Amino acid sequence: MTLTAPEPTGIDLLSELEQVVAVELDRHLGIAKEWFPHEYVPWSRGRDFDGLMGGEAWRPEESGLTDVGRISLTLNLLTEDNLPSYHFEIANMFGRDGAWGTWVHRWTAEEGRHGIAIRDYLMAARAVDPVALERSRMEHMENGYQGDHLGNPLHVVAYVTFQELATRVSHRNSGRECGDPLAEQLLSRIATDENLHMVFYRNLLKSAFELAPDQAMRAVTDMITGFRMPGHGMTGFERASLKMAVGGVYNLRIHLDDVLQPVLRNLKVMERTGFGPAGEQARDELGVFLALLEDKAAQFDERLAARKAREAARRA
Template sequence: MAQRLSDAELLAELEPQAEAFLERHLKMTETWYPHDYVPYGDGRDFQAEPWTPDQPTLSGVARTAFFVNLMTEDNLPSYHREIYDMFGKKDSAWMTWVHRWTAEEGRHSIVLRDYLVLTRNEDPVKLEDGRMAVMEEGYDKEDKNALRGMAYVSFQELATRISHRNTGRYSGDPVADRIMERISKDENLHMIFYRDMMESAKHVDPNAVVEAVADEVMGFQMPGAGMPDFNRMAIEIAKAGIYDLRVHHDDVIWPILRKWGIFEMEGLDESAEKRREELAGFLSGLDAMATRFEEKRAAKRAKAEAREKDFVS
């Protein structure tokens, strides 16, 4: 088995690419301000007019999706700590990226909370209690090495981009859709940085890259998975088609795997080849699970439509 690089060796080898991708990012990114996206004229005093459940204009599913997205963004301090620890080299392009990434991500929770509070589309007490809960729970990358960490955030940033964008479209609110479109642009640029870093790593330590990718695809969880009642909310979001197994398989996992050419790589050692075979089997199973979920969802919708038709007639 070929000797694998330590995190320190890998990061040192890849730092020129990190610096190049950081410079590219800074040229591509657009400065924006949360206050430009939020209807401040809708704001009302909560002491004079307390929040009540009849005030939201978003559907229940859209509110659930917005809540999950905001709670996920709220945990930024934990993500910063974990990525800072993962790259762990002060006065480097890696650290410059970490701080820049954190600053850009910070806008997302600001604009989402301001929108939900000012439009009264969510109970502000629920939002604050949720924020406290997720931040007290925190987030732990479970001692992933640098390659596993970069593999994870490549998929996670794309998953978040798609979840945010679909939430905006589903909302039926042009203001919400514009906010989610803006956030999604940030998430896409963040994904590109990590995705391309993994592409570079593939040429430095290909066997370790394949194993890291296999580990993260097969063990993937969204960063909000630890929030209270996450499973119920995730099912509700999946039933609406905002983010489900089909989206995850077709629009998140496979586009990145194709970009990396994981199944076209040659000359892998025995361990990496075995993990790649396991990954292929997992993806086949995930595709089958997505199909079953789609079939069940379609059948339930058909029954509901039939019952409604019978009721009307």
């Protein structure tokens, strides 16, 4: 009779993954490019707002962004603003020492740069209402952020793998739809960072499949079936998400084709062997969910096509 060693869990699993973290950290630092937010900000277009400086109050017609672009950049920035909560959650899970701690702080520093760059751009370009933006920031940060399944390290690794790619896609598509070439250039730069973050976590998740396949499979299934973007709790999120979905920034089809499937293919989730009963059950659940998601995405595609046809007919 052959006995199978139990999969490592908790602290033991984090300890075994730390050598992978060290390798991936070195790889990341060797690839990541230094860049500066101020170089992407149209400072010459800026002028004083009303208030203490006695400038001009913001007017919607000043914004050079499309409606969907303004909504997308605002939502993306508010999501980036909650970085202190994200750092707290991840640092508590992974620790502040060793390779894990070095990565957590490096990731936080890079993510912080994104919020700085987007806010400076929006203010200098007078692209959004500064008063409404600040009120939304205060409300969103006061509510904080608490992710799902944060007591399990593999659930966190699985979540950030998909979330970083989703954020990258959202930034990239926001740039394409915003109507300002400079904003598109900035968001493309930010999307490059987000992609590197995704690769870091994806490679870590790939190693977790070798160390604890059943747990990794369960984590992936739970995260995909219950996936929510980190900004889901902010006021007006559903309305903004609908605008972004119709505007081609982020919707079910994009979520499935550009986020879920690329990661699953890279991890070879559906072709892997070596799962126990728990892992096989989790993979079966994922397969059923993906089929349902494909049906919903197809329905969304049909509704969106019909909507665009009606809009084209009205313009004609």
